[in-house]
Amino acid sequence: MIGYYGIDKDAYSGFFVPEESPVKGPRDLLGKKVGMNTLGAHHEAVLDIYLQRGGVSQADVKKVEPLVVPPVNTEQTLRQKQIDVGVLGGIFRDKALAAGGLRKVFSDHDLLGALTAGTYVFRDDFIKRHPETVKAFTAAIAKAIEWSRTTPRRQVIDRFVAIVQKRKRNESPEALKYWKSWGVAGKGGVITDKEFSVWATWLEQQGQIPKGEVKVPDLYTNEFNPYADGGARA
Template sequence: MATTASTRRQFLSLLGLSAVAVSCGTTATGANSGKGQTKTLRYQGWAGQVTLPELAEDLGYLEDVKLKWVGNTISGPQDIQSAATGQIDFGGAFNGAVVKLASRHAPIKAVIGYYGVDRRQYNGFYVLKDSPIRSARDLIGKEVGMNTLGAHSEAMLDIYLQRHGLSQADIKKVEPLVVPPVNTEQTLRQKKIDVGVLGDILRDKALETGGIRPLFSDYQLLGAFTAGTYVMTERFLEQSPDTARTFVTGVARAIEWARATPREEVIDRQIEIVKKRGRNEDTDPLKHWKAFGVAETAGRITDKELQLWIDWLGERGDITKSQIKARDLYTNEFNAYRRKDTSSAAPSASSTHSGS
């Protein structure tokens, strides 16, 4: 576990390094030939999960564009750094990380939202049932376990503390710690941390076991919102605009397909995708999938989704608010989704191939 104050914002220094690498790294992009447009997109996946681009490809929505899996990641900030430096062709992260990376002059654009928070898809901050922690002020001097620092969960914690009147000096006394999600429940029950962030199947299993209670959730804090976006480099968008349009529109169609399709069918589709790619992954967690949580139709991006984090980072002193404008960070130009795009049934899982 990370236990020092310096680790609290470790991702910020990593993002700073990416600015140095961007100028030479972007030449590694799949679109660097300058002859035609690439039809293969390199990307990082998540073990045991199906990403929206993978779902889009399996549904046939990416048409002649193919995905090339180059490995897995466990960090959104790392994923978008890899995209910015040309190691992969698209990456996704929490919007605060996107803002931070853009503030370092990385030549990236957010092109579509891919995950969010709603009444079904949320992360909760949990304490033991007999914990004395009942309010934000009770967190002073306490430790909060989360999957990574400087990303979604730390942002939610900071906003919660700010909204309940804690000063910046007091907020700094609340210590976020890195705890792998699969270990969070056990670490909380063993009282090695005071609060644990739990979501999806890990949250549901912990609640079923009992003995814990929620302090707050990101949904209670901010309501439904799109929390993360996929980014591509400006160079890629300039050199392969048709490929970018096919990719973004395909992902948009997958978002709306998942929204309109019975949950059991979406789950079955994802399980089949994982089985076909043959990476010896556990599919049980997918049975608890509820939603992708994207708030806007087809994942279209709005100013407010990024402005929230510009304000948050500005209040933390991580960026100067005046140096960056939300509208400059994203484009919906490549999202050609129309509601009729998913009106016809997608091909069955048995008749398609993931190819990822």
């Protein structure tokens, strides 16, 4: 396994409201509609964590209504007041903020700090059959992460654009200029217990997994990552 996206000061999802909105803290969200890309995943978990840390009871958490809104429509839906709060990240966040009139209430980075939030995974039986393939794939991703982290942003974007143009799929490279970071916390995508325990704890609280049944260290391995021992194998 290897991390491939996450949260940092540049790669984050913010919960935004119109500037004139009365929503400023956790309890202000009661009875409000919160638009996000999907339910039961990252953004809903972050919303619940924010409410819990703000002292909102489990009963009152249910008074906040998360709704699915496609990211491409979130800004418009928020400005038209069809929702009270909209979750915006990446290009959608940057373009919305450039247009003005919105205010961040909180973000996943505010709550969780730097965190690898998603990983590439392989089935156990595939790993057993093709360990060298897994090793090669993981090493390539790890080195690409570190290259993008240590190379000037403009050069990284230029490489992205060149790749898109070379494959000739009638794709627009316009969105690439907004790239800032993958948000991967660990060097080369190395994973830690923290990056699974935050979600495991939330799932336990939701009653989706039995408390204490899932052992976080059993969920992942850094065995194939060349940066697992500090980069000695990179």
